[in-house]
């Protein structure tokens with residue numbers, strides 16, 4: 001078995017897979033080491049919204065341009081990956097409707113100047129979405145907040161990376177990363193590995209590897225529960241969004257309804273209470289959702305940081321060790337920009353200074369000693 005990589009990526013979720021894609025495309029020799037199956041972590045639990053605008057309030061000035069860049073990169077990546085692999089990420093273009101229930105709600109004011117954002121009055125929105133709750137007073141249409149099917153998008157990045165020369169090693173858990181004679185040695189469940197550079201992209205499970213590098217435990221889980229129903233009631237081409245909850249139509253006529261936010265809960269089974277909350281929020285948007293056949297439910301863990309921004313960059317002291325984790329509720333959206341940013345950092349290409357600063361990997365440092 002080959003045991004040496006130029007770049008070893010630890011974690012095969014959407015983030016690790018997108019990094020592998022951009023690096024392989026740029027000609028780097030890449031190995032992806034994944035503890036289970038590719039896409040089996042938080043990625044498979046996501047709804048798939050590329051919500052650069054719907055998350056605008058959360059993103060603020062520093063994260064919004066990065067999110068928007070990622071949204072635009074999807075368009076190109078999706079087309080390139082489809083032509084290379086034949087995989088269709090199911091990128092649906094109806095956009096997203098952020099519903100407003102109170103007359104005079106100020107929801108629109110910070111968004112008004114943004115490209116692709118328009119206000120729809122009550123009559124227009126009720127006509128656009130048959131079956132929508134009569135209590136809405138209007139909606140903000142975010143035309144470019146389209147969505148993909150996350151597991152397929154991840155498969156697309158990963159398959160394209162492989163076709164461009166990346167190697168994947170599934171069921172290979174990395175337990176330790178040690179720097180030795182200018183190179184990294186990785187102790188894995190399948191023996192030792194060496195690499196010139198390592199990227200930790202292990203989502204909510206990254207702490208175990210980051211702690212030894214002196215970065216502390218910056219990531220914690222926020223559990224999210226979702227329900228899937230078959231849409232037998234109303235044509236729906238866009239996502240509906242209100243109060244951090246949503247209904248997202250998939251290509252197979254299913255609706256993904258989500259999601260709760262439970263901090264520091266590592267369990268991945270949905271609870272009846274959680275699903276009830278999700279249903280109540282959905283009913284407020286689309287009352288007929290009650291009549292739709294139930295298909296399944298699930299729970300996943302969002303990799304959250306205390307300031308709500310991901311960690312993306314090189315370790316300040318351990319040159320050649322990169323981190324790309326903590327993408328909280330927007331990892332699907334931010335995958336292409338993260339993949340390209342890590343690729344540009346490794347290739348010494350230009351990366352905007354404000355992104356390097358905003359996502360600096362030691363900004364949440366809790367002061368532990370560097371052990372690697």
Ligand SMILES: Cc1cc2nc3c(=O)[nH]c(=O)nc-3n(C[C@H](O)[C@H](O)[C@H](O)COP(=O)(O)OP(=O)(O)OC[C@H]3O[C@@H](n4cnc5c(N)ncnc54)[C@H](O)[C@@H]3O)c2cc1C
Nearest residue numbers: 011013015035041042043048049174203224330331332333
């Ligand atoms: C209910 C829910 C809804 C969401 N909806 C959206 C949405 O609409 N839009 C959006 O943009 N985002 C959404 N998200 C967030 C998104 O799912 C995550 O931000 C994203 O999946 C994180 O990707 P990742 O690759 O960092 O992590 P993961 O997908 O968890 O991948 C990490 C991988 O690392 C592997 N791993 C861990 N430790 C090791 C190790 N030691 N060695 C080797 N491999 C290891 C794991 O097995 C896993 O496969 C949602 C999340 C949830 C839970």
